[in-house]
Every structure is written in C-alpha cells, then in structure tokens.
Amino acid sequence: MPEGPSLVILKELAKPYEGRTIAKAHGNSKGIPFDELPGQPIISVRTWGKHFLMELPLLSLRVHLLMFGSYRIDEEKDGASPRLSLSFEEGGELNFYTCSVKTIDGDLDDAYDWSADVMADAWKPAAALKKLRAAPDMLVTDALLDQTIFSGVGNIIKNEVLFRLRIHPLSTVGALPAPKLRELVKQARQYSFEFLEWKKAFALKQHWLVHTKRICPRCNIALHKAHLGKTQRRTFWCERCQKRYSAVL
DNA sequence: CTAAATGTTAAGCC
DNA sequence: GGGCTTAACATTTA
Numbered sequence: 001m002p003e004g005p006s007l008v009i010l011k012e013l014a015k016p017y018e019g020r021t022i023a024k025a026h027g028n029s030k031g032i033p034f035d036e037l038p039g040q041p042i043i044s045v046r047t048w049g050k051h052f053l054m055e056l057p058l059l060s061l062r063v064h065l066l067m068f069g070s071y072r073i074d075e076e077k078d079g080a081s082p083r084l085s086l087s088f089e090e091g092g093e094l095n096f097y098t099c100s101v102k103t104i105d106g107d108l109d110d111a112y113d114w115s116a117d118v119m120a121d122a123w124k125p126a127a128a129l130k131k132l133r134a135a136p137d138m139l140v141t142d143a144l145l146d147q148t149i150f151s152g153v154g155n156i157i158k159n160e161v162l163f164r165l166r167i168h169p170l171s172t173v174g175a176l177p178a179p180k181l182r183e184l185v186k187q188a189r190q191y192s193f194e195f196l197e198w199k200k201a202f203a204l205k206q207h208w209l210v211h212t213k214r215i216c217p218r219c220n221i222a223l224h225k226a227h228l229g230k231t232q233r234r235t236f237w238c239e240r241c242q243k244r245y246s247a248v249l
Numbered sequence: 250c251t252a253a254a255t256g257t258t259a260a261g262c263c
Numbered sequence: 264g265g266g267c268t269t270a271a272c273a274t275t276t277a
Contacts, residue, residue, distance in 0.1 A: 003255055050256075067256045068274045080274095098273060100257075147257090154255050211255090230267095234254075 002065040004119045004152020005196035007047040013073055014045045014052075020088040022056075027084040029101035032061075037086070047119065048112045049151030053104070054086075060104040060111075069099035116151040118189045119196075125185045132181060136174020136247070140184065142229040143173050150188045155233045157195060159211040161187045162237060168244035169228055169235045175245035210236040 025037035040056040047053060052063040063069075063084060070077065072095045076085075084101045087093040104111050115124035131149045132138075144150055144158040153161075162169050165183055167176070176184065198204040209217050216223050216238040228235040 006255080064257070065255095066258095066272075067254065068272085069256090070274085100272090145256095156255055231256090233256090 002050050002067070002069060003154030003157055003192075003195065004047075004049050004117070005192050005199055007050055007052055007065075007152070008119050008196055009199060010052055010071060011045055011047045014054075014094060017088065017092060017094060018042050018045055020090045020092065022086050023089045024087045025085065027082050027096075027101065029083045032084065032101055032103060033059075046108065047117070048114065049117050049119075049147055050154070051112075053108060055108055060108055062102045062104050063096050064100040064102075065096075066098070066100055070097045071095060071099075072097075113148070113151075116148060118150055118152045118192045123189060125182075125189070128185045128188070129181065132173050132185070136172065138173045139169065139229050140167055140171045140173060140176070141169035141233075141235055142231065144184075144188060145229070145231060145233065152192060153188055156208070156211050157188070157191055158233070159236050160195075160209060161191045162242065163210040164191065166242050168239075168242040169237050171243070171245035172247055175247045177245075180245070210238065212236070216241055 019041060021039065021041045022037045025034045027034065036058065037056070040058060043055040043057065045054055050064060054061040061084070074092050076095055077097055080097050082095040082097055083099050084096045085093065114120050114122035115127045117123060128149050132143060135143070140162065141158065144153050144161060145155065161184070165180070165187055167180065167184065173181070195204065198207045210223055213223055213236060218241050219238065221238065221240055223236050223238055225234065225236050227233060
C-alpha cells in the first residue's frame with residue numbers, strides 16, 4: 001500500500017475523525033501509552049511522506065505502514081490483531097495492522113521538514129535541488145528513494161520517473177545537466193500526483209510503463225532488471241531509452 | 250510451495 | 264562515533 005500518494009488517500013479517509021474524542025485505545029504495538037489516549041481528541045490528521053500522523057493534545061501518533069501494513073476504518077480485519085485500534089465517543093474506529101506505531105512529543109511542525117514531502121502544499125523544489133547538489137556522487141536511483149529529499153517517493157515512483165525522464169538509474173546526481181535535475185525534482189511530484197489519481201481510480205498498475213515489466217514500451221527491446229543502489233531495491237530500466245549520465249567521460 | 254515485494258529500523262561490526 | 268551490512272518485521276501475490 002505504502003508510497004506517499006497512498007498515504008494521502010488514508011489521510012482523506014481519516015479526515016472525518018478530526019475533532020472526535022478517543023473512547024478506547026488498544027493494540028499490540030510496544031511503547032504506546034494506550035491508557036493515556038482515551039479522552040484526547042484528534043486535533044488533526046496529517047501525513048509526511050509515508051508517515052500517517054494523528055495529532056493529539058498531549059502527543060502525536062505516527063503510523064508507518066512499512067511494506068505490508070494495512071488499515072480498516074469502521075471495521076476490523078478478519079483474523080488479525082491491530083497494532084493500533086482507536087474507537088471514538090462520537091462513533092467509528094480506526095484500525096492499523098502490521099505497521100510501526102510510535103509517539104511523537106512536541107509540535108509536529110518541529111518534528112518534520114514539510115518542504116521535503118512531495119505530496120505537501122509546503123513542498124519546496126528548491127530545497128530538494130539544494131540537497132541534490134550537495135550530494136553529487138549519489139546515484140539517482142538512491143536519490144529518489146531518499147526520504148529526506150523526496151519524502152513519499154517509493155520504488156514504483158522511482159522506476160517510473162526515471163523512465164519518463166529517460167535517465168539511467170545508475171546516473172550520478174552531479175552528472176545530470178541542470179535542466180535535467182530540475183525535471184527530476186518536478187517529476188517526482190508530478191508523477192506522485194498522477195499516481196494518486198490512478199490509485200483512486202483503481203487503475204494504478206495499468207499505467208506502469210516499466211515497473212514489473214519486461215519489454216520497453218518505447219522501443220520494444222527487453223528491459224533490464226536488477227537490484228541497484230544502497231538499498232538494493234528492484235529497478236527496471238531500458239538500456240536504450242535511458243541515458244546514463246556519468247561524471248567520468 | 251517458494252520467493253519476492255510499494256519499507257524502515259535496530260543491532261552488529263570494523 | 265560513523266558508516267556500512269545484515270537481520271528483523273510479517274502479508275500477499277506470482
């Protein structure tokens with residue numbers, strides 16, 4: 001479920017719970033003060049990249065769905081114990097499964113750099129560019145997955161953005177011409193919003209051009225697939241269509 | 250049935 | 264302590 005756009009969908013679904021007061025809280029997450037939650041209203045529901053945040057008067061709850069996380073709203077998941085379950089005095093419940101739940105003390109605006117979230121109103125392309133220019137040796141396949149630069153971008157978005165821009169995943173950030181680097185920043189957000197619309201229409205997969213694919217849709221030759229970069233994530237690319245920008249000529 | 254995958258974090262080791 | 268590697272987590276799909 002979990003790249004940035006999917007979290008935006010969760011945020012929209014959870015929005016009606018803003019202002020409701022927690023009646024009961026439980027779950028099998030460790031380190032969560034479930035006893036302290038009843039009586040606290042949800043002040044706001046927010047997201048930062050892949051983080052789902054519920055702001056309460058005394059603390060905030062942070063849910064990260066990781067790779068396999070899921071949620072149910074106003075119902076429970078069959079045969080699963082929630083990591084976090086909240087029910088409300090006004091009715092309704094939010095249940096989260098197979099996820100990481102943590103508390104955050106203090107103001108959320110101090111805890112997060114909102115300008116790094118590609119889905120956020122506060123997104124600042126200039127800030128991303130600055131971070132990229134500070135790391136010229138980084139591979140673009142790693143740069144797009146760096147949550148401090150492109151919070152919310154995941155492996156699908158990474159593969160599709162690189163193909164769309166015809167950039168080889170093993171290009172280094174510093175070798176990209178300035179206009180190409182600006183395009184990278186722009187498309188990281190642009191593609192993420194298209195992802196959001198496709199996801200809402202249950203038509204995400206049909207828009208994938210290279211992710212999980214075997215043939216290049218532009219030139220019909222076989223795509224390459226390998227686990228690249230620091231994180232060794234699955235990468236799909238076309239050796240003919242995607243140019244490898246390298247510092248060494 | 251087995252493997253792999255939209256992801257992060259903590260522990261362990263130089 | 265930094266920086267890197269590895270394991271751990273745990274569900275669904277191919």
